[in-house]
Each structure stands twice: as C-alpha cells, then as structure tokens.
Amino acid sequence: MIYTCTLNPAIDYHIEVDKVNIGKLNRTDHTQFLIGGKGINVSLVLKHLGVESIPIGFIGGFTGDFIKKQLREIDIHQYRFIEINGETRINVKIKDHSNETELNSLGPDISDIEWKAFTDIIKQLSSNDTLICSGSLPKGIPNAYQEIAGICQKNNVSFIMDTPGVYYDQFLSYQPILVKPNLNELSTYFNTQIKTIDEIVHYGKELIKKGAKKVLISFSAEGSLLITEDKIYQANPIKGISISSIGSGDSMVAGFIYQHLQTINDHKAYQYAVAAATATAFKKGLANQEDIEKYLILTTIKELNI
Numbered sequence: 001m002i003y004t005c006t007l008n009p010a011i012d013y014h015i016e017v018d019k020v021n022i023g024k025l026n027r028t029d030h031t032q033f034l035i036g037g038k039g040i041n042v043s044l045v046l047k048h049l050g051v052e053s054i055p056i057g058f059i060g061g062f063t064g065d066f067i068k069k070q071l072r073e074i075d076i077h078q079y080r081f082i083e084i085n086g087e088t089r090i091n092v093k094i095k096d097h098s099n100e101t102e103l104n105s106l107g108p109d110i111s112d113i114e115w116k117a118f119t120d121i122i123k124q125l126s127s128n129d130t131l132i133c134s135g136s137l138p139k140g141i142p143n144a145y146q147e148i149a150g151i152c153q154k155n156n157v158s159f160i161m162d163t164p165g166v167y168y169d170q171f172l173s174y175q176p177i178l179v180k181p182n183l184n185e186l187s188t189y190f191n192t193q194i195k196t197i198d199e200i201v202h203y204g205k206e207l208i209k210k211g212a213k214k215v216l217i218s219f220s221a222e223g224s225l226l227i228t229e230d231k232i233y234q235a236n237p238i239k240g241i242s243i244s245s246i247g248s249g250d251s252m253v254a255g256f257i258y259q260h261l262q263t264i265n266d267h268k269a270y271q272y273a274v275a276a277a278t279a280t281a282f283k284k285g286l287a288n289q290e291d292i293e294k295y296l297i298l299t300t301i302k303e304l305n306i
C-alpha cells in the first residue's frame with residue numbers, strides 16, 4: 001500500500017486578484033478553499049489515476065474536519081490521521097496578473113502523546129508498503145523526519161522525501177528511494193545559490209553520495225532533472241501558460257511513483273512525473289489522467305553525460 005504522510009496539512013485559500021496593492025484595500029475577484037498539504041495532494045493525484053493510497057499525519061479543528069469531509073467526498077475514506085488538540089492551518093495563495101504569492105502558516109503544536117500515536121502507525125508499515133513524506137513540520141516535532149526515516153530503514157519500508165531543505169540531514173543517510181527538491185530547497189540545503197545545469201547536477205550527485213537513491217530536481221517553467229546512481233536524465237520543459245503551479249511538485253511525485261511501481265523504469269517514471277507536473281501547472285486544480293496522457297506525448301527525456 002502507498003501511504004502519504006502530511007505532518008502539516010493545510011487548507012489552501014486561493015485568491016485571484018488583478019493586482020495586489022500592498023498596504024491598500026484589495027477586493028478579490030475569485031476565491032476558493034482547496035484541501036492541500038503536499039502528501040494529501042499526492043493522494044489526490046493518485047486517486048485521479050485510479051490508485052488507492054492512505055493519507056496519514058495530524059489533523060485538528062474545523063479546518064481538519066473540512067479536509068476529512070472533502071477526502072470522503074472524493075471517495076478517500078481510508079485516511080488515518082491522528083486527531084490533535086490544535087487546528088490544521090490555512091495557507092493563502094494569491095495569484096495576480098504577474099505573480100503567485102504563497103503565505104504558508106507554521107501550523108499547530110504537536111504534543112508528545114500525539115507524536116507517539118503517529119509513530120505507532122509508521123511502525124506498522126512493512127516492506128510491502130511505500131511511504132511518501134511531504135512538506136514542512138508543524139511545531140513540537142523538530143526531528144520528526146529523522147525518527148520516521150529510522151523506523152522505515154529498520155522495517156525495510158521504501159520511503160520518498162519531498163520536504164524543505166532544512167530537514168535533509170535528518171533522513172539522507174537512511175537511504176530514501178527518492179528525494180524531490182526544487183531549486184530553492186536544493187540551494188537552501190547546500191547554503192548556496194544554485195543556478196546552472198552543471199551546478200544542479202553537481203549538488204544532485206552530492207545528495208546521492210549522502211544516501212538518496214534517486215533525486216528529482218525541479219525548476220518550475222525551466223524544467224527538471226532526474227539523477228540516479230548511474231544516470232542523469234533531463235526532460236524538455238513544456239511551454240504553455242501556467243494557470244496555477246500550486247501542487248505541481250506534488251503531482252510530479254505522484255506521477256513518478258505511479259509509473260515506477262508499475263514499470264520499475266526510471267525513464268518512464270520520470271516522463272510520467274513531468275507530464276503530471278505540467279498538467280497541474282496548466283490548469284486550475286490538480287492533474288487528472290486525461291490531462292497527463294495529453295502532456296505525456298509532448299514530454300521527451302534525454303540522457304546527459306556530465
């Protein structure tokens with residue numbers, strides 16, 4: 001079974017406005033509440049692809065109730081969230097004519113008892129399971145990813161990490177099967193401004209040396225690279241008009257794992273990942289199978305010899 005772990009889920013409050021006037025009254029054109037948090041988005045895209053997964057993590061308050069209700073409405077009933085005292089956060093996503101601005105909240109405080117209840121779920125996973133851990137950590141559990149990675153390694157659970165760069169040292173040595181940084185996350189981790197393809201390859205290989213089995217590095221409209229222990233692949237960036245890139249990275253992870261579990265083929269999995277990411281960027285909401293198949297035809301992958 002695939003488990004998606006979102007320790008810090010969110011409701012994304014999307015606001016569309018022609019132009020944001022900072023320090024002034026702004027009236028919004030379009031608003032929408034969408035459930036989010038990176039692992040939950042992965043589960044949603046997998047669901048669109050007909051694959052069941054179990055979302056796990058922490059949930060609380062009226063915001064948490066909204067997330068559970070929405071999941072049930074799209075026929076995801078198997079979630080196993082630990083109910084917390086605090087409230088699941090609301091993140092604000094503002095799109096105006098030229099920018100996408102994100103305000104992501106810190107999230108609630110997790111108590112020791114709540115954390116223990118969560119790790120009991122992780123301890124039940126076995127070598128037949130795959131765990132996808134995504135996103136930031138809420139307060140109170142600063143070393144959560146280290147503990148999760150340790151349990152996974154001990155129990156032979158394959159795990160994937162898509163987290164902010166500040167957490168990488170917690171899990172790399174436990175050998176995640178895939179790490180998915182965007183350029184910012186990679187730059188944060190190595191504390192340097194990474195720009196060129198040569199630099200991206202260099203630092204991607206460093207993550208492999210530190211323990212990651214594969215590294216999928218995305219750089220928005222400019223594309224992405226997949227680095228494995230012996231190969232480097234680059235996808236052509238697909239040109240188009242981005243409607244909302246929120247969730248593109250999560251769709252990339254979902255697309256990759258969807259295809260990789262079926263074919264165990266890096267090239268095919270990467271191609272599917274790019275098509276899924278593109279499909280999400282070019283529409284409102286998350287990619288569905290039809291969109292992905294459309295962009296799959298346009299996605300070409302080449303091998304680099306650097």
Ligand SMILES: Nc1ncnc2c1ncn2[C@@H]1O[C@H](COP(=O)(O)OP(=O)(O)O)[C@@H](O)[C@H]1O
Nearest residue numbers: 182218219220221223224242245248249277281
């Ligand atoms: N404006 C865009 N145009 C085309 N593709 C995009 C655009 N934004 C995102 N994508 C696709 O989504 C992938 C992930 O986007 P990115 O913003 O790098 O990830 P994250 O959401 O993790 O920050 C990119 O590599 C690309 O394939």
Ligand SMILES: O=P(O)(O)OC[C@H]1O[C@](O)(COP(=O)(O)O)[C@@H](O)[C@@H]1O
Nearest residue numbers: 036037038135136246247248249250
């Ligand atoms: O946990 P973080 O790092 O604050 O990120 C949470 C945000 O990431 C998202 O999952 C979107 O992620 P991506 O755009 O990277 O795919 C939003 O739904 C959510 O608000």
